Amino acid sequence: MDAIVIGTGFGGLGAALTLAKAGAEVLVLESLNYPGGCAGTFSRSGRRFDAGATVAAGFGKGQLFRQWMDELGLKVDPVALVSAVELRAEGLALTIPSDRSAFAAQLAQLPGAPPGIHDFIVQQGRVADALWPLFADPDLLPPLSLASLAKHAGRAGSYLPVVATLGRTVEGVMRKCGVADFFPLRLAVDAGLQITVQTDATHADATFGLSAMDFWLREPVHIRGGMGNLADALVEGIRGLGGTVSFADRAKEIHRDGAHWIVRHRHGRTRAPLVIANLLPSALSSLLPAPLPMLSSLQKQVVRGWGAVAWFLVIRGQHLPPEAFHLQLVLDATAPLTDGNHVLVSISAADEVERAGPGLRVVTATTHVRLPASPSDIERVQTLMRRTLDLRAPELIIVEALPASPRTYARFTGRPEGWVGGPPRERGLSNYTAAFPRPVAEGLYLVGDSTFPGQSTLATAVGGHRVATLALRAGLMH
Numbered sequence: 182m183d184a185i186v187i188g189t190g191f192g193g194l195g196a197a198l199t200l201a202k203a204g205a206e207v208l209v210l211e212s213l214n215y216p217g218g219c220a221g222t223f224s225r226s227g228r229r230f231d232a233g234a235t236v237a238a239g240f241g242k243g244q245l246f247r248q249w250m251d252e253l254g255l256k257v258d259p260v261a262l263v264s265a266v267e268l269r270a271e272g273l274a275l276t277i278p279s280d281r282s283a284f285a286a287q288l289a290q291l292p293g294a295p296p297g298i299h300d301f302i303v304q305q306g307r308v309a310d311a312l313w314p315l316f317a318d319p320d321l322l323p324p325l326s327l328a329s330l331a332k333h334a335g336r337a338g339s340y341l342p343v344v345a346t347l348g349r350t351v352e353g354v355m356r357k358c359g360v361a362d363f364f365p366l367r368l369a370v371d372a373g374l375q376i377t378v379q380t381d382a383t384h385a386d387a388t389f390g391l392s393a394m395d396f397w398l399r400e401p402v403h404i405r406g407g408m409g410n411l412a413d414a415l416v417e418g419i420r421g422l423g424g425t426v427s428f429a430d431r432a433k434e435i436h437r438d439g440a441h442w443i444v445r446h447r448h449g450r451t452r453a454p455l456v457i458a459n460l461l462p463s464a465l466s467s468l469l470p471a472p473l474p475m476l477s478s479l480q481k482q483v484v485r486g487w488g489a490v491a492w493f494l495v496i497r498g499q500h501l502p503p504e505a506f507h508l509q510l511v512l513d514a515t516a517p518l519t520d521g522n523h524v525l526v527s528i529s530a531a532d533e534v535e536r537a538g539p540g541l542r543v544v545t546a547t548t549h550v551r552l553p554a555s556p557s558d559i560e561r562v563q564t565l566m567r568r569t570l571d572l573r574a575p576e577l578i579i580v581e582a583l584p585a586s587p588r589t590y591a592r593f594t595g596r597p598e599g600w601v602g603g604p605p606r607e608r609g610l611s612n613y614t615a616a617f618p619r620p621v622a623e624g625l626y627l628v629g630d631s632t633f634p635g636q637s638t639l640a641t642a643v644g645g646h647r648v649a650t651l652a653l654r655a656g657l658m659h
């Protein structure tokens with residue numbers, strides 16, 4: 182075997198697909214009997230719920246998932262969202278369109294809109310325009326070869342707006358444009374940043390934060406049938422290229438033997454010169470015979486982050502818009518946008534009858550929670566989430582409700598204690614130093630949202646592709 186990939190999260194799938202495309206003999210191990218991790222779709226009592234991720238990016242012209250779909254003929258059905266998301270708070274219902282200029286025009290028409298809105302949205306767009314192409318051409322991120330350095334040189338002008346944001350927070354940029362205290366925009370930015378870079382405008386690194394705001398504005402899609410269908414399609418892509426994907430086959434132990442790693446897993450022992458682990462640093466540590474200092478320092482970043490609490494719902498669907506749609510509900514806009522006070526609610530499309538049955542829709546509703554959280558903390562958050570749903574989205578008529586806690590996410594993802602979402606991208610140099618993937622030991626790499634660039638299905642897939650490319654360049658196989 183040339184390489185073993187542990188885990189079929191999007192980081193692992195991206196890495197395995199890139200290795201298989203390069204002709205490597207790859208074994209992918211997955212603990213569960215379905216792929217996707219935080220972005221998988223699971224079945225319960227005949228319903229098909231998205232575990233976490235519900236919105237995908239990366240299907241625009243030339244972007245990574247689109248490229249893979251076209252090259253490998255992957256069977257996946259991305260449906261453009263009519264509007265990206267509707268933000269609701271007391272006295273506010275703001276539809277965020279999946280188009281930046283429409284968003285700016287809509288904000289500018291609101292009562293009390295400050296003149297700087299246009300400047301802020303233009304600046305945000307310039308930063309995003311400079312950075313998002315890196316997701317279409319992942320070899321640029323970081324430059325892994327002379328050819329990619331040359332490509333960077335050709336784009337140097339587009340990086341100037343990024344330079345202006347270095348070392349600043351999103352709030353700092355908003356303040357400079359005179360829009361930091363304009364409530365509808367500020368709430369939209371804070372709520373969007375919480376779910377993309379896991380922190381608010383006051384703390385978010387401006388470069389990451391402004392770029393992540395494009396998550397809603399850059400052709401977001403709904404994957405028909407659930408996000409797990411995208412993971413299934415990538416698995417089929419790996420198999421079509423000759424790779425092996427083995428489900429219900431947890432990796433239990435890894436150790437070094439000469440120039441190889443030996444992975445003991447549920448169905449056997451496999452040796453390979455390269456192992457790519459789609460795990461949290463602490464989970465990889467627990468598989469190794471001795472701790473590695475780099476893993477403990479990476480884990481320190483992870484535990485600055487969050488767990489998730491969720492409700493998986495079945496609702497009546499006939500009176501709702503037929504397409505899949507998303508709501509960001511805020512109960513109290515003056516309180517932190519976490520712990521049930523802010524809930525992202527994703528509703529399946531009416532024609533996905535295989536997910537819920539005729540006339541019904543499935544819903545994934547999630548919120549952030551600090552860890553560790555006691556059972557009573559979780560119960561309090563779940564109760565507050567229901568209140569937020571009842572008050573802000575009374576049109577959702579719930580017929581079944583399944584609660585989930587960080588322990589559920591630990592089971593869904595193999596992530597110890599249920600740490601999800603990746604480290605908050607707060608202002609600081611560590612965001613940039615992490616941009617250069619390094620092995621944690623010879624021939625052993627980490628991928629996933631605890632590593633750069635992390636934090637979405639697209640970002641983790643790009644990260645997996647970069648790490649696999651680096652390993653191929655290091656000549657680790659054959």
Ligand SMILES: Cc1cc2nc3c(=O)[nH]c(=O)nc-3n(C[C@H](O)[C@H](O)[C@H](O)COP(=O)(O)OP(=O)(O)OC[C@H]3O[C@@H](n4cnc5c(N)ncnc54)[C@H](O)[C@@H]3O)c2cc1C
Pocket residue numbers: 187188189190191192193210211212213216217218219220232233234235236237238430431432433459460464489547593594595596601602628629630631635636637638639641
């Ligand atoms: C609630 C929530 C909502 C989100 N919403 C969105 C969204 O709408 N859009 C978006 O793009 N992103 C979203 N994200 C972020 C996105 O889902 C994650 O960043 C991404 O999916 C993480 O991928 P990963 O590569 O880190 O792998 P993970 O998702 O962590 O998957 C790891 C995989 O490894 C397997 N595994 C673990 N241990 C072992 C072992 N020992 N042996 C074998 N297999 C093992 C697990 O079973 C799992 O399948 C959301 C995340 C959460 C939690």
